[in-house]
Amino acid sequence: MLQKLREKTSGWIATVILVLLAIPFAFFGVDQYMSQSVDDYVATIDAPPTWWEAAPSWWPVSILWQHEEIDGAAFRERYEQSRQEQQQRRGEGFDVRAFESIENKREILDALIDERVLRMTSNRAGVAISKAQIQETIAGIPAFQVDGKFDPQRYQLALATQVPARTPSQFENLVRESLQQSLLPTSIGESAFVTNGELDRLLKLLGETRDVGYVRLPQPTPDAGAISGAEIDAWYKTHVQQYRAPETVAIEYVEIDAATLPVPTADEAALRQRYEQEKARFVEPEQRLTAHILVRVAPDADAATQKAAEQKAAQLAIQARAAGADFAALARANSDDTGSKESGGDLGWVEKNGTMVKPFEDALFAMQTAGVSAPVKTDYGWHVIQLREIKTGQQSTFEQAREQLALDQAEADRERAFNDLTGKLVDLIYKNPTALTPAARQLNLPVQTLGPFARGAGTGIATNPALLRAAFSETLIQDGTVSDPIELAPNHSVLIRVTQHNPERAQPLSVVRDQVIAEIRVDRAGKALAATADAMLAQLRAGATLQQAAIGQQLVPTELPAVPRGAPMPDQAATEAYFSVPTPAAGKGSPGKVKLADGSIVVFVVHKVTPGNPAAASAQERALLQQQLARSTGIDDARAFVAAMRKQMRIEVAEDRL
Template identity: 60%
Template sequence: MLQKLRDKTSGWIATVILGLLTVPFAFFGMEQYLFQRNVTYAAKIEAPPTWWPSAPSWWPVRALLWHSEEVDVDDFRNAFEQARQQQRQAMGEQFDPREFESVDNKRKTLDRLIDEKVLSIAAGRAGVAIGDAQVRDAIQAIPAFQVDGKFDAQRYQLALTAQQPPLTPRAFEQRMRDSLQQSLLPTQLAQSAFVTGTETERLLKLLGQKRDVAFTVVPLPAEDTAPVSDAEAQKWYQAHQAEFRAQETVTIEYVDVDGGKLAVNATPSDDDLRKRYDAEQARFVEPEQRLASHILVQVAADADAKAQKAAEDKVKKLDAQARQPGADFAALARANSDDAGSKPNGGDLGWVEKGTMVAPFEAALFAMKAGEISQPVKSEFGWHIIQLREVKTGKQTPFEEARPQLEKEFAESERERSFNEFTAKFYDQVLKNPTALAPAAAAVNLPVQKLGPFGRGQATGVAANPAVLRAAFSETLIQDGTVSDPIEIAPNHNVFLRVVQHAPERAQTLAQVKDKVVAAIRADRRRKAAEAQAEAMIAKVNAGQTLAAVAAEQKLAAQDVPGVPRGAPVPDADATRAYFEAPVPAAGKVSPGKVALPDGSIVVFAVSKVTPGDPKEASEPQRMAMSQQFAQLVGGEDANTLVEALRKRMQVTVAEERL
């Protein structure tokens, strides 16, 4: 038998069959053995070779010829964390970390990283390269690396060191180079967009368009009291189950630690107050002030020698005039000063304290005596002639005058100290028994209060505070049943809470929501009745009747409003939007329509005339601004279209389980 089997499998037919069977195994199984590795990407982007754009995605063609880039999981997590911090900073106390952890937010972050890789691949394939000079200019233009508007190498190094993790200049330069390369194609495309004069004219006509409209408001019918059968209720419930789910709720117990209600001994002794006064005497000194005026002859620090000489000659001439007997310094300043701020007031600068003026000006001013006029003083702004009109010497505020402020500060510090000690004592008791509030509350003689059950949008009282609400619905407190860390809801005001009951979001039976289902069915009946009435009225208008006549049949009032502009609430912004979405009526005809308002009523309207805007009414600056804004919009759309088109030419694989 074995000999017969060997004879049958050793012929040329068997060899051909075996060869044919080898082909699919070579193409569809070998890569599992040849290219085994630990896959860690969040997304993989692959592009066919430029010389074979229609190359198939079969292995080994894809493995050997296609270009591949990956979005690493760590890169995705870092980007997502940055997005989280930005959202937290923007929303403040309203930020909900659980809500942010949605699939949509993760995909938005990943899509942005994928688009960057797509653009990087496209730029490389197009031969786009970023020179060292471009990288240097881009880095030096970043405000975070500048001091007084100029690039500062020391600040640059400190900023890179402060990054998490720290970056070397070479690594940051490479990151900047990659960013410039990725953004070059869409940026240049967006900047190349332009709007023709004809397009601007058309846009102005559209934006300035006005429409003659007649409208009437169809109110909701009277309350529906007709019975709702069990079959109707069951059908509605099955079709709208998501609307009748019970939301997640919690019940909490909490202790309110309010520093404002703590008994504090806030009556300091004279010795305590005097010690504080002596230690902080510098706070109770009124600084010296000088009432000054000046004349400024402005000249830039980098002006040429001719301009510098002209300014110096002018200030010397003004200085001589100011020193003449009976000279009016204020009149001279009003006529000649280049300081637009003080010139109308005769150069008056008001009372000046040390540290408020540039160094040369301040040095000269505080070296003068009352009534003197300084020699010309050079600063970064130009030349100054200073007049010191009056001196108010600094003085020490006596202890008795400072006493009320010292007592107030002492009371505040004592209250804060007592609050911190009280909170620390309470928290120590909590740590001894972290799953109960009552023992710790009893130790400090505070009541344990209870609140709930409540949902995220139903919280009242202390739970309405965003920080408290966030803690109440945190996974840790719900699962562990432990007492929270102190939650600050105001200065010297903390709350400690514990979740005592939690009900997850869940489906409710029809019996539990029967009343809500019946109310929803009756509301839907009213809405459909109003819509049917509105549709019947529109049909009559289309048949040739006027809207006024149709409205009168329904005992409704119709209004004619000529020249309605865009955005006007006639009678509602949504209604006006519908007027402008209606087609332009034919000659002698109207364009009827309807739109539902937030209160459930329906506006039935008829557009009888469309008047284009007049481009001549727009000034030249307005036309230019309109063209620029329109070009920016067009450029942005072009850039987005480019990214979408490039992405369609590539194969993107997303590892959902790693997000």
């Protein structure tokens, strides 16, 4: 039997079969057949092979296409970073519901996808970042600098205190990736330019004015005619979504405010002990009455210019030290510091607190007695410093500091009482988390009520965003539990419990009938006004003048010559409408209409269009506008490049994992 098996498996047909069976194992691995994996990606990006950019999408991606995945961990990390940034930027205005929407999550994911697409594009194009570029970029980051220069110790400390902490090599890899993926779009953006012809056309448009005549049909008064039941029913059914009652909650709460807590009178011994511990706070710093003469020279000036400035400063120092010399007169005649020149170089009383640049400050406080210093070099140039008087630092006595010490002690006592009271209340609530009153009663704290109120319609503490987030959270609504302390302000917190919840719901016609009738009347009046405006517009298009069209409405036209863009005449929306109609033919006008925010309608005719004059712009204005336009064009070009690269790749998003 074994001999027959050997004969059957030794022929060329058997060899071909074995080779065919080996192919999937070679590409996919035996482990793919032996185990099952759980996908964690939120998006996949597949790019065709570089040697066949037009490879069809059905080409075996897993074999020859470049494949990248954005896993859930990477998305969650970016999502939390974005949350923290928006919370810091918007403060109390941060809207959790809007941030957690699927639209915002997709926006964050799209940014991640763009970064991966750019990185893949750069790798495929052979873009490489040198070590020198990485070092130059890191050295230019202000967080790693001391006095404007890269500091290795500051660099190491900053990386160690990041969350998560990173080693220099890890951070260098991040910088390399960032530079690599930004190099192509940045280069494209910087390569954008605007020709003089394009600039002239823009200046003509920006400087364009239009001669306009208009009449304003006043805001309509509500219709007073009869309204049938059928009209009311039809309007309600068509606009039913407008009559939904918003979601509301009612709460009970306990408020703890340190400012209202009683504290004992300050103990004399405690105040004296506090004084001894904090004596350094009550020392008046040394001050020095100072004047100076500045010989300004740029830091990057050549050696000869630097030397000439130093020599001039040295000569001024000699003159200032001469018997009977008038330092103020020398400063007024020679100082390049426009801020102090007219006052004789006077800088007033100076403390050693970093107000002055470090070399200046060090030289000033190194002087032992009043006099004139040797020239001192700073980034501004050479300084000749005059020390006129020294006021030594003085230690305040306990009696002088007592009032401040008592205030500080009272504040500390209130904070301690606030923390103790809050901690006790939380401990009691943990024993019975679905009730607030029993815990509050044990601590003699009043339980207050508020509501029902909707989001954005509350009063008092219900205007606090953090409280609103908690009050409308599923946890408090469904479980009926007491919230954690919610900070309203430093040392001012509140604990709440939702006592009533009304979900968003449709209101029956019987409840909103009066509102429906009022809106029908407003709609009727608006349609009547619009019909009047349309009739006037038809007359204008038929060849009537604005004066003729306005007579029937007992209106007098207003003529506005040379209306520029952006001028509110009579309203910003009206001006935008003036510039939206085509240029009128010779001897004719371009009519139009626009509805304003208050319900009134402007009917107008553009009589004449006058282009702007490019020659009226100065060379500086042209250069600035050209630079701004080139920057805007470059940004658009970079975005278009990213969009084009995305189209060349196959991107799939697993929205159910966001």
